[in-house]
Amino acid sequence: MPDQRPYATLLAKGEERRQLILTVAQRLLTRNGWRAITLGQIAREAGVSTAGLLHHFESKEQLLHAVLDARDASDDAYRQLPGDLLAKIESRAERFHRAPELVSMFAVLLIENLDPDAPLHDRFFTRYRTSVDTVAEFIRREQRSGRYRTDLDPAVKAVEIVAFLHGMETSWLLDPSIPLTEVFREYAGSLARQFAPPGDTP
Known part of the structure; x- marks a missing residue:
């Protein structure tokens, strides 16, 4: 042989x-x-x-997509970790520290591809919509179970949450001294208070 x-x-x-x-x-x-x-x-x-x-x-475009594939794989692995939405948000700081190069690269490429004619625009837009839809569906599921109040619009809240996550990436790139752990913990806590049904204290 x-x-x-x-x-x-x-x-x-x-x-x-x-x-x-x-x-x-x-x-x-x-x-x-x-x-x-x-x-x-x-x-x-x-x-x-x-x-x-x-x-x-x-090609250059194929390389760009391969780089983003690595980032998406890391992001998907993070999503599959145990814990509910608020726990994942609170632990988001760990991801910044674990893979800072992926966070930085994603933020830079996102800004560069806002134009609909940019080579990666469609990919970023699809990824964004998927993130918003995933968060919104989680909120709806928790509303149906009675854990979250039902007078909040899941689609609107999901946009806010995703915007916060993207905004934190940009803020951290400008100022790496930001206390990420504390900021994410505070935001998760504020969401817990907003989501709590009347009479519940998180």
Whole structure:
């Protein structure tokens, strides 16, 4: 039976190089935005040729999507952690500290792709709508169970919550000294008080 180890080693090295390119792209995108960087710059920083980069990513747009795929995977893993909506919001600060480069990159690319003609606009818009719909559905579920008051509009509240999360990302980029843990804890507490049915004290 042929020895598979050389092939496996080659695959491992290829994946390692691909991850290095993604890491470098994240850093440069955060620093310069997507308009100001080229595939050649990313390749040089990663220590590979442009042809080597194109072996893993066929275009700049494909690389941008791959970088966002990594961010979305991290975000989805966070959403699947145990705990209700308020607990997740309160623990959001941990995500900032755990993956600051992903938070920074996402905020920069989001601002750059507000124009409907920007290459990543549709992806960001879809992700935003999904986030709002997910939060709104959670609120509706808690309202049906009697845990949340029913005179609040879930769709409006969901927009507020998502806006707060995006706003905190931008604020933190401007001022990394913000006491994230305390801010998120206070906001989660204020939501708990707003959501509490009449007569309940959270």
